[in-house]
Amino acid sequence: MSLFRVFDVAGSAMSAQSVRLNTTASNLANANSVSSSANETYKARYPVFQAQLDQANAAQNEAVGVNVAGIVESDAPLVNEFNPNHPLADENGYVYRPNVNVMEEMANMISASRSYQTNVQIADSAKKMLNKTLALGQGT
Amino acid sequence: MAINFDNALGIHQYSVGVRERRAEVLASNIANADTPGFKAKDLSFKDALASATQGTSFNLSKTSERHISGGRGIASDVQFRVPNQPDTGDGNTVDVQTERASFMQNSMEYQASLSFLSSKISTMRKAIKGQ
Numbered sequence: 001m002s003l004f005r006v007f008d009v010a011g012s013a014m015s016a017q018s019v020r021l022n023t024t025a026s027n028l029a030n031a032n033s034v035s036s037s038a039n040e041t042y043k044a045r046y047p048v049f050q051a052q053l054d055q056a057n058a059a060q061n062e063a064v065g066v067n068v069a070g071i072v073e074s075d076a077p078l079v080n081e082f083n084p085n086h087p088l089a090d091e092n093g094y095v096y097r098p099n100v101n102v103m104e105e106m107a108n109m110i111s112a113s114r115s116y117q118t119n120v121q122i123a124d125s126a127k128k129m130l131n132k133t134l135a136l137g138q139g140t
Numbered sequence: 141m142a143i144n145f146d147n148a149l150g151i152h153q154y155s156v157g158v159r160e161r162r163a164e165v166l167a168s169n170i171a172n173a174d175t176p177g178f179k180a181k182d183l184s185f186k187d188a189l190a191s192a193t194q195g196t197s198f199n200l201s202k203t204s205e206r207h208i209s210g211g212r213g214i215a216s217d218v219q220f221r222v223p224n225q226p227d228t229g230d231g232n233t234v235d236v237q238t239e240r241a242s243f244m245q246n247s248m249e250y251q252a253s254l255s256f257l258s259s260k261i262s263t264m265r266k267a268i269k270g271q
């Protein structure tokens with residue numbers, strides 16, 4: 001029954017999107033975490049999605065789920081702020097702010113939550129279709 | 141006249157299976173809506189139904205027992221969708237709106253096939269009971 005595979009596929013997408021929501025939450029929470037050196041500063045994190053290749057290669061398998069291949073840190077330049085009065089300022093009076101773009105993160109968050117909702121609805125309609133199939137021929 | 145289940149249920153028993161496969165393909169498109177490089181696929185209903193009713197498969201024929209079985213890999217009735225826009229920036233060709241609309245349509249068609257099957261079954265039940 002290939003309809004049962006829909007649950008696997010939608011479930012993998014839901015877990016991938018929740019990883020994406022997690023990284024967004026972490027980025028937003030640390031958007032203002034300053035530090036005194038570029039190495040210690042928080043960098044924005046993003047998940048990398050990929051199709052589940054082991055399933056894609058298997059014969060007769062059209063449905064492909066999503067994998068989170070890993071989390072990468074953004075290469076965007078950090079923001080240097082001249083603030084000699086800050087307790088974490090280095091010897092030149094600079095503090096380093098993370099390269100988190102709050103607007104981008106908000107857009108990412110909306111996109112992730114919409115994708116999550118879509119996959120929940122897909123699983124829900126698959127459930128309804130299966131229920132109808134189970135009730136097949138029971139009416140008079 | 142003998143009751144033949146295969147004749148009585150007609151084409152609907154096969155179309156239910158094809159709709160099921162299409163639901164699977166569309167669900168994987170929607171699941172991979174954010175995957176870079178993923179190409180949206182769809183089922184050619186005509187080809188899929190033809191191969192389901194005739195029971196034909198597209199495997200390579202073997203002339204020797206020692207040949208490796210030539211699996212078709214991906215079914216030939218599954219084809220890539222022509223993207224609406226040439227470039228999305230990450231090579232992904234999934235249009236979530238189109239896919240969702242197709243999924244809903246497919247699920248309605250599935251239910252239509254089911255209700256056809258249901259009425260066929262109740263017809264046969266009436267014939268068996270002789271009411």
